[in-house]
Amino acid sequence: MKIGVDVRVSDKAEIVRPELVTIGNHVSIDSWVYISTNVKMGDYIHIAPHVSIIGGSEATLIMGDFSNIGSGSKVVVISDNFKEGMVNPIVPLEHRKVIGDTTVLERFAVVGVNSVVLQDVVMAEGSVLGANSLLLESTEPWTVYAGSPAKPIGKRDKTSILKSAKELGYEL
Numbered sequence: 001m002k003i004g005v006d007v008r009v010s011d012k013a014e015i016v017r018p019e020l021v022t023i024g025n026h027v028s029i030d031s032w033v034y035i036s037t038n039v040k041m042g043d044y045i046h047i048a049p050h051v052s053i054i055g056g057s058e059a060t061l062i063m064g065d066f067s068n069i070g071s072g073s074k075v076v077v078i079s080d081n082f083k084e085g086m087v088n089p090i091v092p093l094e095h096r097k098v099i100g101d102t103t104v105l106e107r108f109a110v111v112g113v114n115s116v117v118l119q120d121v122v123m124a125e126g127s128v129l130g131a132n133s134l135l136l137e138s139t140e141p142w143t144v145y146a147g148s149p150a151k152p153i154g155k156r157d158k159t160s161i162l163k164s165a166k167e168l169g170y171e172l
Contacts, residue, residue: 001018
């Protein structure tokens with residue numbers, strides 16, 4: 001595991017394959033977080049309690065600077081194709097059909113409490129997924145989504161957010 005400065009990982013978090021995880025600066029991974037996939041985290045990231053990030057060693061989650069995942073949320077980076085092949089993560093991959101590869105939370109993307117993000121989704125810069133939502137498709141920048149399946153419900157004002165990031169030393 002590659003770790004930046006000012007990083008806190010709870011001793012109650014479980015990172016199954018730590019050699020596949022890169023953590024930037026100013027990151028907090030709270031209690032009861034479960035990570036079983038490649039994760040590349042930027043800076044100023046928070047992963048709240050009871051979050052599951054699953055997909056195995058073949059999958060990658062990329063979290064841009066200032067992205068966050070709310071408590072109780074799930075990010076499924078790779079999933080079994082329920083129409084073909086065996087369905088079980090313990091069965092060797094050659095006997096399964098999987099869908100997914102990389103899921104991305106771009107800078108300032110936020111996953112709300114108890115939400116689910118499915119495979120191959122790109123949460124565009126500044127997009128937000130509201131609480132208890134299911135995200136099946138990629139989002140538009142600086143847009144708020146909610147529901148199951150999630151649909152756009154509004155826009156975010158990025159001005160103050162980008163100003164704060166610049167004050168923290170991030171060129172945008």
